[in-house]
Amino acid sequence: MTAELLTAWIDQDRDRLAGFLADLVRAPSPYPDGNTSRAAAVVSRYLAEVGLEVSEVGSAVDHPNLVSSLSMGDGGQHIVLNGRLETYPAADGGKWNHDPFGGIIDKGDIYGRGASDMKAGTAALAIAYGYLSRLGKSLNGRLTFTAVSEVGTSGSAYLLEKGGVKGDCLLSAEPGEAPATIGFGEKGSLKLRFATRTMGCHGAYTHKSKSANKLAANLIRSLEEITKLKAAPSGNVLRLLEQYGAEFDRVAGPGASRSLGEYTVNIGFIQGGVKMNMLPAACDCDVDIGIPIGGSLADAMETAHKIAARIPEVDVSSIYSDEPNWSDPDYPLLRALKDSCGQVTGRSASVVTTSRPSAARHWRAAGVPSFSFGTTATNVGLADERTSIDEWVDVIKIQALSLYALLDRSSSHV
Numbered sequence: 001m002t003a004e005l006l007t008a009w010i011d012q013d014r015d016r017l018a019g020f021l022a023d024l025v026r027a028p029s030p031y032p033d034g035n036t037s038r039a040a041a042v043v044s045r046y047l048a049e050v051g052l053e054v055s056e057v058g059s060a061v062d063h064p065n066l067v068s069s070l071s072m073g074d075g076g077q078h079i080v081l082n083g084r085l086e087t088y089p090a091a092d093g094g095k096w097n098h099d100p101f102g103g104i105i106d107k108g109d110i111y112g113r114g115a116s117d118m119k120a121g122t123a124a125l126a127i128a129y130g131y132l133s134r135l136g137k138s139l140n141g142r143l144t145f146t147a148v149s150e151v152g153t154s155g156s157a158y159l160l161e162k163g164g165v166k167g168d169c170l171l172s173a174e175p176g177e178a179p180a181t182i183g184f185g186e187k188g189s190l191k192l193r194f195a196t197r198t199m200g201c202h203g204a205y206t207h208k209s210k211s212a213n214k215l216a217a218n219l220i221r222s223l224e225e226i227t228k229l230k231a232a233p234s235g236n237v238l239r240l241l242e243q244y245g246a247e248f249d250r251v252a253g254p255g256a257s258r259s260l261g262e263y264t265v266n267i268g269f270i271q272g273g274v275k276m277n278m279l280p281a282a283c284d285c286d287v288d289i290g291i292p293i294g295g296s297l298a299d300a301m302e303t304a305h306k307i308a309a310r311i312p313e314v315d316v317s318s319i320y321s322d323e324p325n326w327s328d329p330d331y332p333l334l335r336a337l338k339d340s341c342g343q344v345t346g347r348s349a350s351v352v353t354t355s356r357p358s359a360a361r362h363w364r365a366a367g368v369p370s371f372s373f374g375t376t377a378t379n380v381g382l383a384d385e386r387t388s389i390d391e392w393v394d395v396i397k398i399q400a401l402s403l404y405a406l407l408d409r410s411s412s413h414v
Contacts, residue, residue, distance in 0.1 A: 002135065003401055003404065006013060006131055007397050007401070010393060017127055020046050020127070021110060023109075024114075024123055025119055030088065031087065031149065036149040040085055040149070044066060050133065053068060058158055060154055060186065063149035063154060064149060065146065065147070070144075072136045073139060074141045077141045078143075079141065079142070079143055079167060080146060092382075097384055098384065117175050117380040125171070126147070127396050128399040136410045142167075144167060146165055151358065160366055167368060168368065169370065170370060172359060172370065174374050175377035181350050182337050184331075184334060187291055187354070187356075188292075189320065189321070190322075191287070191288050193314045194219055194308060195283075196212040196213075196284075197281065205390040206279060212283040213272040215283070219311055226289055227263050229295065231261060237294070241257065242352075245257035255397055260292060261294075267285060270285050291324050301321070333368045336406055337373050337402045339402075345394060352356045
């Protein structure tokens with residue numbers, strides 16, 4: 001009966017909830033150049049309106065992190081909800097059909113920078129948290145809502161290390177393909193800079209110096225060897241990758257499931273030479289290596305260094321590294337999300353890993369099972385970023401019902 005009550009509340013308040021999301025989109029929060037305090041104020045105001053206290057945690061005044069916690073009955077799990085306030089910039093404003101910060105609703109979609117990534121998800125978690133607060137007497141455990149200004153050292157990592165916001169499990173609202181996918185892990189990333197240096201000279205005297213650009217080109221071709229490394233995911237992870245491969249290809253495009261299981265090499269940035277008739281003395285290449293679940297950061301690093309060592313003029317430095325990470329796909333929160341997807345939409349959800357890092361990796365590194373479920377990533381970082389309101393309302397229901405299932409005193413999700 002309570003599950004029906006939750007969905008009825010959400011349907012009844014649909015217009016008011018959409019107004020909250022529109023207000024959040026209208027509060028610009030581009031990162032790292034912008035200020036997220038206006039977006040934080042919108043979320044804080046909503047929580048206050050539904051009777052919940054919220055505090056700001058963090059060291060940066062213009063990039064606050066929001067934390068609100070609610071304790072129910074004794075026992076039960078402590079579930080942390082994690083959303084983000086920051087967005088991509090909207091420098092391409094002239095290409096939009098709607099104001100990037102207008103929060104315009106048109107034909108059932110809400111438009112604006114961050115409408116998809118991930119203000120819709122953050123608002124959904126705040127709303128689900130608010131409704132569950134009404135049911136405190138019938139629940140056990142604890143809920144903590146967080147909205148961070150960034151996922152790194154001053155945001156999600158800060159809450160874990162200095163804010164004491166750990167919990168027993170985490171639900172993130174990172175966008176995916178709702179309600180088709182639930183994320184349980186993500187690929188690792190190794191970002192390297194290859195610096196090639198030679199003497200250089202006039203372009204007519206190629207006998208005097210090697211070309212840094214040509215050496216870098218040879219290096220780039222050789223880096224493809226990294227894609228031949230093999231990954232060995234564990235049994236239940238491998239089962240899911242195989243089971244939902246076709247669905248993930250449908251969602252993210254043909255070949256997406258294959259790339260999730262492979263090492264990938266992206267040559268993201270190349271800069272070399274100063275003039276056409278000068279033989280280049282320097283060429284820098286920034287390379288992003290994706291490491292699949294079951295793969296190894298050490299293996300990728302070792303192979304990259306071995307390739308670079310073949311060319312004495314090349315020096316390698318690390319910009320960023322992060323191991324692949326995942327949570328047990330049989331964990332109760334994931335099962336509850338799958339059940340609630342079926343209950344709300346009548347369709348089954350696929351359980352997938354993702355190819356980009358998220359805040360969930362910080363909780364996984366701390367040993368906390370972490371999963372992601374949000375709206376579809378539509379035009380993320382592009383003009384006319386948007387979210388379907390119908391889909392978003394379904395996401396709110398699925399999140400609320402899943403959390404209720406875990407916190408309900410009579411729940412079988414244990």
